[in-house]
Amino acid sequence: MTSRPHIDVRPITEAEFTDWLRAVNTGFLREPTPSKTELEARRTQFAPGRYLGAFDGDRCVATFRSFAQELTAVGGTPVPADAITGVTVTATHRRRGLLTRMMAQDLAAAKERGDVVATLIAAEYPIYGRYGFGPATWMTEWTVDVPRSGLDPRRAAPDDGGRIDLLDAEDVRKLGPDLHERLRRTQPGAVSRGEWWWHVNTGAVRIGSSWKEPFYAVYRSADGEVEGMASYEADDNWQDKQPHNTAVVNWLIATRPAAERALWHYLCSIDWVTKVKSGWRGPDDLLPDFLPDPRAARVTEQADWLWVRILDVVRALEARTYDREASLVLEVTDAAGLADGRYLLEASAQGASCTPTTRSADLTLDVVELAGVWLGGESVLRLAALGRVREERAGAAREADALLRASGRPWCPDMF
Template sequence: MTSSAATPRAVTPRTDIDVRPITETEFEDWNRALNIGFLREPTPAREELDARRPEFRPGRSLGAFDGGRCVATLRSFAQELTAVGGAAVPADAISNVTVSPTHRRRGLLTRMMAQDLAAAKERGDVVATLIAAEYPIYGRYGFGPATWMTEWTVDVPRSGLDPRWAGPEDGGRVDLVDAEDVRKLGPELHERLRVAQPGAVSRTEHWWKFATGALSHRPTWTEPCFAVYRSADGEVEGMVSYKADDHWDDSMQPQNTASVNWLLAVSPAAERALWHYLCSIDWIVKVKSGWRAPDDLLPSFLPDPRAATVTIQTDWLWVRVLDVVRALEARTYGAAGTLVLEVVDGSGPAGGRYRLEASADGTGACAATTESADLTLDVAGLASLWLGDESAVRLAALGRVREERAGAARQADALLRTSRRPWCPDLF
C-alpha cells in the first residue's frame, strides 16, 4: 500500500479556465471566491461589498473562471514605496491572492501573476510588493523578503517604569483624540514618517477611513482608542491606535492587555512618550507592540529591556524588482564604489548584467553592461538586498549569491546596507 501523500499526482493545467480582469457585474462572485480562499464566511454581506467596492479598479482585479464561477483571485493597486534615501518609487502592490481548494495546482496563480506583473512593467512600475501569507509561494515569481517585522509583549510591572508617571518630561504632551482628528492629522504625520523610513508604503484616504471606522468590511466594528504626542511647540510628532481587553483574575486583580494597532512617530521623543503612555494606563499589565521593525527602540526605552519579550518575528514586505536600473538609481549608497551585478530572472524583465557606480555623495548611476560580473544573484536576492536589510556576505554563505570576484560580497554590503533596518508599518 502506498500513501497518496508520498506519491503526489501531477495535475494537468486546465486550459479552458479563463484568467482575466473581472467586470463590475462579477464583483460579488469574485468576493465570494476571495472569502472562500481566506476561510471566511463565503457569501459576502452587502456592507462588505459596499466597503470593498471603492477598491475596485478596472483591469487591476483578476479572476480565474471555470464554467462561469470565479475560482481564484488577485488584486493589485498603485502604491509608492520608499527607497533608501527617501525617494518614492512607483510600486505594483499585490493583495487578495487566493485559489479555491477545488482548483489548486492548476497554474492559476502563475497565470494571474504573469498577467499582473506584465501590466505593471508596461505601466512603468519599478517594483511589485506584497505581504506573503505563506513563505514558499512567492520566491518562484521573483519576490524576495525585503523587510522583517517583530512584535514585543511588554510585562509592564517588570519594566521598571515609574507607575506614578503623568506625562512626558520634555515639555511635550500626550492627548487622547477621536477618529475625526486622526483622519485630519494622521495623513500628514504618516507622510513625514514615510519619506524618512525605507520600506514604508503610501496610505490612501481609503486606508484612513478603514483605520478609523468610517468604512468597515464587517457589520460590527470595535472603535480603538487614539492618542497623539505633541512636542513642546505643539507639533504632532506621534500617534497611536490601540485596544484593550477586559480580563481580571480570580482575586479580582486586573490582568488587561493593551494591543497596538499601529504607532507612528517621527522623533525618538514621540516614540518614548507614546510607549511610556501605553505602559502607564491603569489596569494594563501587558502591552503588545504590534508590527515593529526588528531594531525598534521600544525595549531600550524601558529601564529593564528584558520586560519586552519577542512574541512574533517574521518576514514582512516582499519585493519583486521590475526595473533594475531605476531601482538602483532611486536609492542612495553608504560608500563610493563600483559593482557589476549579474541578475538572473528567467524570462522575467529584470535579467541582465548591470554596472552600479555609487558616488561619494550617496547617489548611484546604473546601466546595462558587458563587463565581467562581480556578483551573480537571482532577482529575489536582489530584492532582499535593495532596501538594505540583507547581507550579500550572508547570502553568499547560503549559496544564494555567487562571488565572481573575491571580496565583492563585502563591498556590496558596504554600498547597500543601512544603519537602521528598513520597516513597513502596513499590512495590505
Template sequence: MSRRTEIDVRPITEAEFPDWNRALNTGFLQPPAVAAEQLEARRRQFVPGRSLGAFDGDRCVATFRSFDQELTAVGGVPVRADAISNVTVTATHRRRGLLTRMMAQDLAAAKERGDVVATLIAAEYPIYGRYGFGPATTMTEWAVDVPRAGLDPRWAAPEDGGRIDLVDGDDVRKLGPELHERLRRAQPGAVSRAELWWQSRTGVVNMNGTPWTEPYYALYRSADGEVEGMASYRTDDHWGGAKQPLNTATVDWLIAVTPVAERALWHYLCSVDWVQTVKSGWRSPDDLLPHLLPDPRAARITTQADWLWVRILDVAGALEARTYEGQGSVVLEVVDRGGLTGGRWRLEAGPDGASCAPATESAHLTLDVGDLAALWLGDASAVRLAALGRVREERAGAARVVDALLRTSRRPWCPDMF
C-alpha cells in the first residue's frame, strides 16, 4: 500500500519562487515551464509571508497568494482588504485539505492585521462559500451589433464639446491612476490598483509570458479639458465575401467618471470604421451601455456571472464603514463557521451614520457571514435570500427591514480581475 507523505504548508522563500510558479502554472492549466521574463515580472508581486505553498518533500503542490488592497464600501469609504489570488492545488494532491489549511492561515493573519474584509475572484463557484465568502458583485459582458445600434453613421465627435484622442502607454500611466482613483471613490465594489497594474496593461511588464501587442487607448476630455474617461481596446482584421468588413473591437477596460464621458467613449467605439461588433469587456450588470444606444437590443448579453467575492472579517467595522439612505435598526445573528467574526450584532443606521455592536437581545435575522457580505455591498436582497432558505427571519418582516437599510440604487461593480 502506498503511503502519503506529510504535506508542509508554509510561506515560501525567494529560492522556492520558481517551483511555486511552476505549480501555479500547472494548476491553471498553463505550460508548467515559466519563462525568465515572466518569472521576473511575477517577482514584483512577491511579498514575504503572503505567498503560501504546500510542499510534498521539496516539490510545491499547491499555491496561495494574498496582498494588501482597498475595497470601496457603499458611500465611498475604502476599507482594508486581504486580496486573495493565485490559488491552486495540483491534481495529484486534491482532497487533502491543502486549500483549507492555506486559507485558514491567511485569514487568521488578515484578521490579526485588522483587515475588514477579504476578497477574491472565484474561478469556480462552489469552493469559497465553505470559507465564509459570498458573491458580492456581478459582471456582465455585452456584444454590440453596431449596424443595428441605430447610431448616426456620420458621428465624428462628442456632442457636449468634449473630445476623444488616441494616446499611448506613457499617457495612460500618467493620467490613468488619478482617473481610476476618482472612479473607485464613487463606485462601491471597486478595488485599488497598484502601479504594477498600469505597467502590465501598457507593456512595461509582461506578466503572462505572451508577446506584447499594444492596444489602442482612447482618452475623453471634457469641454474644459478635464480627463473624465479612458478605454483600452483591440481590433481584429476579419473580412467577409464581397469585401464586407466583419471586424470586432474588444474592450480590455473602460473607465469613466461621468455619464457624458461614458456615452462619448461607447459612441466612439461604435463609430470606428469597419467595426461591426463591439465587445464590452467586464461591466456592471446595470451598466448604461445598452441604453446609450438608440436600439438597446443591439447590445446582446454574452456573459453574466458572479464576480467579486467578499469575506467579512470585522462585522462592526464593515457595517459602520458604509453609508445608509434609510433609517432603522436590526439585530443580526451572524453564523461564521470559520470562527473569525460570528455572533449577534445590533445595527443602528441612518443617513447620519451607523453603529454596530454586540447584542444580547433576540436576533431579528439569522444569516451566514457569506450572505452578509453579499448584502453589505448592496447587491443582494435579504427577502430573496430568505425565499431561497439562505437566511432565516426570526421576526416577521426582518428581511424587508434589512433590504431597506442595505440595498443601493445602483449595483456595486468591480472592474478588475486579480
C-alpha cells in the first residue's frame, strides 16, 4: 500500500482565495469555477485567519470559514459568536480527519478571542454533535391554501390604522437594518446581519447566476413607524385559464404581532396567488392562528436549524435572564475540553452568577445538550427521559427545566 501524502491544514492566503472558492463550489456541487463577478464579490469578505483550507500539494481539498457574529440570548443580551460556514471536504479526501483538524483550529481560536459560542446551520445532521454542537433552534415552513383560509381578499388593508406599501431594493437597504436590529434585541436565537447580508439579499451584490428580483412589502404603523417587512417571489402557473400561483416568502420580520398579521394577510390577498409558502419560521409562529381557518396552513417542512456550541459556560449562563430564583450545580462534559467543568449557577429575576465549583453536581449533561437548554427551547425533563441528562439529585431535572425554559421558542430567521 502506498502511504497517503501529508495534507497541510492552515489559514489560506489571499492569493489562494480562488482555489479555496473553487473547492467550496465543488463541495457544494455547484459549478466549480467561480465567475468573475462572484469571485470579486466574495473576495471583499476575505479576512486573514478566518478562512482555512486543507491542501494536498497545491490543490485545496477541504474548506472552512468563520466570521464574527452576535447571537441573542434569552432576555435579549447579544453574545459574541464564531459563525461557521463554507465547510466542505472534497469527495476524494473524506475520512482523513480534515474537518476535525479545521474545526479544532477554529474553535481554539474562537475560545482565545473570547467568543461565548460558535454557531452554524447544519446541512447534515450526524456531523456536528461530535464537535460539541447541538440543535438550539428549529424551523417550520407552512404552505397556506389561500382560498380555504377564510380571509376576504377585498379587505386586505390593515384594520389598525397601519398600511402596507411596496418598496424597491434601495429602500429595503435603508429601512431594513434598523428594523432587524429592533427585532433581534427581543428574539432569542436571532443573529446579527451585516451590510453584506442586505446587499446580497437585495441584489446589490450578486454571488450566483440564479438571482431573481423579489418583491418587497413594508408595514408602517398608524404613526408611520416601520414595524414589519417581507421579501417574496411568485411563480406563473395557470391551469384551464385559471391562476394557481404560489407566493414564496424569502424572509419576513416584524417587531409586533399586528405587523406580522398585516403582512400575512397582504400576502394572502395578492391577485392570482392561491398558495403562500411561509419560508423559515419558528415552530411556535403565529401564522396559522392569524387565519380564520388555521388548518389552511399546512406544515410542509420542519427541521433543526441553528446549531450552537458553548465555548464559555460562565459567560453564556450569566448572559441570559431567568424569571425565578434558583441555585443549580451543572456538571458539563466536553470531549474537546473547551467547556467542561462543574459550575454553580445562582439565578434570579435580578440577574445571575455562574462560577466553577467543587460542590456536588445536581445534573450532568454534555455540552451538546447544554446548547438547547441554554437558548431556552429544549426541555431538561425531556432530555432526562431520553437519557441525555443525568439527574444526580432527585428533583433537580424538574427544577432546572423550570429555570431554563423560556416563555417562547428561540428562532433564527437567517441562513449563513
